[in-house]
Amino acid sequence: MADLAIRHERLRPLVFAVAYRMLGSVADAEDITQEVLLRLLRHTAPVDSPDAYAVTVTTRLAIDHLRSARVRRELYVGTWLPEPMVSSDESANPAAIAEQDETLSLAFLATLERLSPVERAVFLLREVFDYDYDTIAGVVARNPANCRQILARARAHVRENRPRFEVSPARRDELARRFFSACHGGDLAALESLLADDVTFYADGNGRPPAVVAPVVGCTPVARFLLGLFRHADRTGLEVQPRAVNGQPGARVLDGRGRLRAVFALHIADGAIRAVHTVVNPDKLRHLHGR
Known part of the structure; x- marks a missing residue:
């Protein structure tokens, strides 16, 4: 059991990276990460790919969370921005376990707010995490052709406001x-x-x-x-x-x-x-x- 827990714990960076980009909330992403790892430990049937299982559960939980949070965000006063992750020389923080690239920036995550929960999931899984359409279809319970259409819509929405970043x-x-x-x-x-x-x-x-x-x-x-x-x-x-x-x-x-x-x-x-x-x-x- 201890070895299994250690192997599953190695999935934490991947699960957090997906959850945070989906939700824009460090606290909620950490909650979902903990829930996913607990589900893996409790899962009695053999899991062919722990990575695929973890990403699937993470994405589905995040989609449900976004749907439940929609009303709260609509009533939010002023600009809604993601919870920031700040580097520190003195202690570890979630930023240390999430891939540092432009898709983690506040500017990019704010752009994703224009997407529906399923559009956000398809866009991130394809554009950021490079999953194939068959895998994405299984995650979001759509067929691959439908996922291609969803991605095309999501790309169009993001393209309108996608921020550019300094290349140097x-x-x-x-x-x-x-x-x-x-x-x-x-x-x-x-x-x-x-x-x-x-x-x-x-x-x-x-x-x-x-x-x-x-x-x-x-x-x-x-x-x-x-x-x-x-x-x-x-x-x-x-x-x-x-x-x-x-x-x-x-x-x-x-x-x-x-x-x-x-x-x-x-x-x-x-x-x-x-x-x-x-x-x-x-x-x-x-x-x-x-x-």
Whole structure:
């Protein structure tokens, strides 16, 4: 039994990676991961492919969860963003066990919100995890031809808003460094030079201050807004610590007692910052406390 548990535990990174991309919630993804691993342990019949079994159960549980959460998300106040995963040099976190690529970014996961639960499942299983249509059909209880049609619709929806990403990590990191320098220094001109003309600032607070409900759009409005936030941070003793957030440059914001107050991530492409995604909803930061 111990050997079986160890073998099943090795599936945890795969299960979490599927669940988190499906749900955009670290807490819910961890709950589903635990449930899937428990089901594997309790499963008495032989399992030809534990990987296939785990992905199937994970995806189906995630689809059910998304359907039940639809009303809550429709009633959400302001922008809905995924729960962030923040890198830390001091302790492990879920980001360490999920593949770090653009499909983990807040920008990409927010784009997936346009899809239905089944469309999201088919899209991720095919485009991200590279499963064949026969396998996907078994997971979502459709036939392969139907899955091809679903994928075509999902691709069309995603294509409309799929974010581009900076192809050079070195260039991306340099832009992020200059961004923080300009914000801390209150240099409006320097900050504006880093922002795209149509840059957008998104804040997820579910109606709780100080998050803005509507996105802020445009180079100068966003630059002035950001400088105001950093001045507020300086006045109130908040500390902005650069961190990788979902594999992209970002930061966590701590108060004077070391409590996490916000997390934000930069979306950088074509040599400019195109979006800033900020999560201040404490419910979405709870999993990061103590990390």
